[in-house]
Amino acid sequence: MRGESRIPEGVWQKCRGCGELIFIKELIRNLRVCPRCGFHFPMGAEEYVDLLTEGRSLSTIEDVHRPPYLIAALTQVKRFKVVIAALDPNAEKLPEHLVYRSIALAFESAAENGLPLITITPGGLFMKGEGRDKETIKSIVQMEKSALKFEKTGLMHISILTRPHPTYDFATLIPLGDLV
Template sequence: MAFFLKKPKIFSTERKNIPGGLWIKCIGCGELLYNKNLKENSKVCKKCGYHFTIGAYERVALLIDEGTFHEIYKNMESLDPLNFKGPSTYLEKLKKDRKFTGLSDAVVVGEGMMNGKRVAIGVTDSRFIMGSMGSVVGEKITRLIEYAELEGIPLIIVSGSGGGARMYEGMLSLMQMAKTSAALHKFNKKGGLFISVLTNPTMAGIMASFASLGDIIMAEPGALIGFTGPRVIQQTIKQTLPEGFQSSEFLLKHGLIDMIVSRFDMKTVLSNLAGYFCGKNYMK
């Protein structure tokens, strides 16, 4: 009897060049997600609903009708009033984040149509020096508020800022908290509608100023919202914090915000609210 041995299959040991950045691990549930599918789902995990951070222009594209957004004050850039130096200078940080994000600073402001309704909209971007508020961010927010008042249209500001006031500009940064708040007070006295949208994270000086002053305050699910982070608070008071402390769900339960709205429903809810509260004689 003859036996014939099959020729052994030769497996290549050559490493395949697989592009990086194709997959990402969900922070909420640990699921491995394909980046393309995640982007198509508005960067929300299909398994657990975790809302990933998105950039300012991505947010505008989700909320404003296609082709209607008109950006204002786009080329306004921060200076270096303190000539700040450290491991890297302030100007180096600005240059790096401008290149990384494509933004001139940490906020995009303008106007557009939201389901056919004209609105003024501002969006901060946590990718640019953590979305912190320096002179330019404060000035652009203030001018947007004044623009909404002048045009008689609803104001929507989407906050995603974990950096508070920008230390590189010292007192010039801190004063933006008072400036934006004063502008909102004037807008409110004129009967303007301001809807504040809080996303992950909304912290420090942003939360302590314009982000907390909305006539209606809504948040995305699972957003971290507060002044100082929970770890710092726990270390300071030497006490264990409640479960979910500073999450949007915790703050809704305790009355700081009015509603939690999924990213998929945000545009519809915002446009409906604008329609409910802004009739033909709005701010006349």
């Protein structure tokens, strides 16, 4: 339309807190916090991993790395080698058993490589509870066994909760790190 200015997509973000338009580059520089009202925009798994690893390369754990929803990899935070498992808030788009299996393999990889584990998980995923298929239940059991194996190593587990929820399925397992 004539006289109407068009804003290119991906340049501006409207704040859900104050309604102001924020230049995307400014929002990223401010770690996705609105500079006007302090509203925290959700971050995806890739953004969290990139922030922690300062853009270092990832050596992905085969068969479980599903960007952008799920990242499972060996990497470095500062000068320390770690295993990192990050779930995106949209990970519910993946099959439930795949998510549990991926977390299990991250625990196993950390234990086998003698490395600390960092898990980044949002609250509110997989709150179904009932009607799980055999494959999902098998993956949950595998995750519990892998977590116990990792715990016996005495290695550090840092659990980052991005949007904690009191009825989150992982509440009994993943957030029980050495540092939450």
